[in-house]
Amino acid sequence: xxxxxxxxxxxxxxxxxxxxxxxxxxxxxxxxxxxxxxxxxxxxxxxxxxxxxxxxxxxxxxxxxxxxxxxxxxxxxxxxxxxxxxxxxxxxxxxxxxxxxxxxxxxxxxxxxxx
Amino acid sequence: xxxxxxxxxxxxxxxxxxxxxxxxxxxxxxxxxxxxxxxxxxxxxxxxxxxxxxxxxxxxxxxxxxxxxxxxxxxxxxxxxxxxxxxxxxxxxxxxxxxxxxxxxxxxxxxx
Numbered sequence: 339x340x341x342x343x344x345x346x347x348x349x350x351x352x353x354x355x356x357x358x359x360x361x362x363x364x365x366x367x368x369x370x371x372x373x374x375x376x377x378x379x380x381x382x383x384x385x386x387x388x389x390x391x392x393x394x395x396x397x398x399x400x401x402x403x404x405x406x407x408x409x410x411x412x413x414x415x416x417x418x419x420x421x422x423x424x425x426x427x428x429x430x431x432x433x434x435x436x437x438x439x440x441x442x443x444x445x446x447x448x449x450x451x452x453x
Numbered sequence: 454x455x456x457x458x459x460x461x462x463x464x465x466x467x468x469x470x471x472x473x474x475x476x477x478x479x480x481x482x483x484x485x486x487x488x489x490x491x492x493x494x495x496x497x498x499x500x501x502x503x504x505x506x507x508x509x510x511x512x513x514x515x516x517x518x519x520x521x522x523x524x525x526x527x528x529x530x531x532x533x534x535x536x537x538x539x540x541x542x543x544x545x546x547x548x549x550x551x552x553x554x555x556x557x558x559x560x561x562x563x564x565x
Binding site: 444 | 556
């Protein structure tokens with residue numbers, strides 16, 4: 339079965355510090371991968387998605403970047419965090435075939451607080 | 454107009470009650486529809502996919518009305534453990550540009 343891992347679970351960072359969040363998927367090959375952010379009391383906002391190694395699409399201009407160095411690894415980064423980067427960061431994967439091809443499955447998330 | 458709209462609630466119901474949530478979407482080309490459940494401070498989890506006019510899974514029934522562009526979720530015999538936020542999700546785009554558009558969620562509290 340497929341599993342998706344994210345770490346760390348919780349992070350408190352000062353403004354201006356760098357960020358690196360990692361997501362890995364097991365049990366599937368060539369998944370589409372997604373980074374979302376959910377701010378307090380708000381809906382899920384798609385930040386980036388990737389259809390393959392080295393392929394990144396950005397949905398919203400912002401202070402963040404993403405990379406996919408391996409098939410099942412997706413990394414979210416920032417060089418300098420802003421207060422507005424606080425939120426719940428969720429990684430998700432989508433299978434690439436079958437009837438369930440639009441369904442997305444989420445990792446446990448990273449709760450980021452920028453102070 | 455938001456692409457996916459839901460009544461935020463909260464819906465407060467007693468155990469055993471039947472409760473229904475509605476969701477409207479703006480993109481008439483959407484083909485896939487989902488209900489996710491999100492517990493407080495947790496990740497969303499897929500509850501049901503709705504690929505045709507509707508489907509049922511135990512106490513949960515989802516219905517799709519393409520003409521009116523709305524989706525509903527019916528929960529029968531509510532349990533305390535059903536307390537959560539229910540997210541309506543609709544697909545957009547095609548091929549590798551296929552994405553999900555998320556509603557803001559409807560909050561449900563089932564009371565003893």
